[in-house]
Amino acid sequence: MSLKRMPAERGNIFPESYRRRDKKRFSADDVELIGISLPTVIWYLAFCYVPMFGIVFAFKSWSRDPKQGFLYNLFVESEWVGFGNFKFLFLNPKIWNYIGNTLTYNIIFLLIGITFPVALAIAISYMYSSKLRKVCQTATFLPHFLSWVVISYFVYAFLSTDRGLINNMILNAGGTPIKWYQDTKPWPYILIFLNTWKTFGYSMVVYMASITGFDQSMYESAVIDGATIWQQIKGITLPLLRPILSIMFILNVGNIFSSDFGLFYHVTRNSGSLAQATTTIDVYVYKALMEDNNYGYSSATSLLQNTIGCILIIITNMAVKKIDPNSGLF
Template sequence: MSNGSYMRELIKNKVLYLMTLPGLLLILLFSYLPMGGLIIAFKDYRFDKGVFGSAWSGLQNFEFFFSSQDALRVTFNTLYMNALFIVTGTVMSILCALLVIELKNKIGKKIIQTTLLLPYFISWVVVGYFVFALLNNQIGVVNQLLTRIGVGSIDWYSSPHYWPVILVLVSIWKNTGYSAIIYLAAIIGINEEYYEAARIDGANRFQEVMKITLPLIAPIISILTLIAIGKIFYADFGLFYNVPRNIGVLYSTTDVIDTYVFRALRNTGDIGMSSAVAFYQSTVGFVLVLFSNYIVRKINPENSLF
């Protein structure tokens, strides 16, 4: 395309390009410009000398993290929990979208959509108190119910093995409504003629979903999954810090890279190590996106991200 063609395209769609400017500026300010700070990962950063005045430390900041006995644990927890979130979150979001689309009452549909979406806007701090009210050993609602049915109360905040399930349930409750809207929009965009043709051929509703709906929204599922895989090394700090209440006895299953780095930065003030871990997270996430997209492109090029 020549320069003249580019200019004509720009003038023709100038309003659309202007609408993208706020998003592009946000990406530039909060995603690209901060990348220059990655140099701190290779320096013995000192506040009095600044970024450029601090001495180079090579890979010492990386060694500090990877040589610690906690590195393997927090890495495994991060990958394991995020993998659970991706699988369960995707399944529940699609299921919710399919159930909402089946509702015929418009008022009821709006009420359910609002109810599903509302938890997404609640702060993790508030959610942490909700969970504490449910699981508190003495006055928690769940323990009161367990006691009444004869099971007995459980000290949830001293039992690490329960928390992967608890965190998955909390994540589903908070995030499913938001993701379901994306899938709901994709389903609404499917041409109704496909379903009419299927009904003429005698297909039931389940067959319509399996043969029409899911295959046609597969590209959206693939793209959202690839994006989630790119963030698999980034845990939701609010979830893992506020819901388990940063209790040390739960670290074996709830401590992830983000919470570990936060505590290390708070206790030691070592910005270099924190930057090294952030660099590690970004690099591995980037590689995982490329690898996952490569696999998807080999299976079905139309569903790949690029």
């Protein structure tokens, strides 16, 4: 379909003949569309829906009969235990500390993850030099490709007690070295800084793509009317960004009970001294179940996290739609 033949109005992008067709008839166009979507549909079915039967683990006490296959063992051999597997999570009084950590970090990440990349995307879009713009974009995007394990070694090079760069600087200045991996106080700031540094470049690209697509004539009109840059941002850029901001916000709220395992486990080098300030639900479950390999407990925790995430997405979507009916995700 050429662009010339596409109707300009939103919602009428399909030709009249297509819209009026008898839905029961299967046309050549349908074959094409099904062909295009098939790999994605199969991918989703195979990797997202079929494995969902694993939820059963959350309500089973896993046991094995060596003469039987995995499915038989899961559905027949393993006993139902109801909500027994969920009990484990709340037996440990420290769980509230871990839930608190997960929520606090995620809320901060959520706020910074929206304001910081948007501000930077807008700033970069006002750069006159396209070369400098590209350099900035690439520089901010690069950390996205580093794994947390690699970053953890960089961080250690800075924070090592006896060989770290920072402690060497402190020593040279006549101070006392700090045992970074035993002191909880600086770690919330370190983790927030690192997460922002690693992720904002990627988020920024999403907002940059939107900003680049805005109708430039609106900005020209605003300039002719004497609008300052701040007024242009406030009056044009931010309102136009609202739909994408809402979608990003709703999607991120869904992950508020989960955490980036690499950040909280590897970067802190799993230091027990930092546990109180840096252990999140995922890290706790990993550490607590590392020895037992208890699938029931870990599945129960994941199910709980995802159920809460799903409910939060629905609530946030409803709230967003209440404020602005056009900005919801669904």
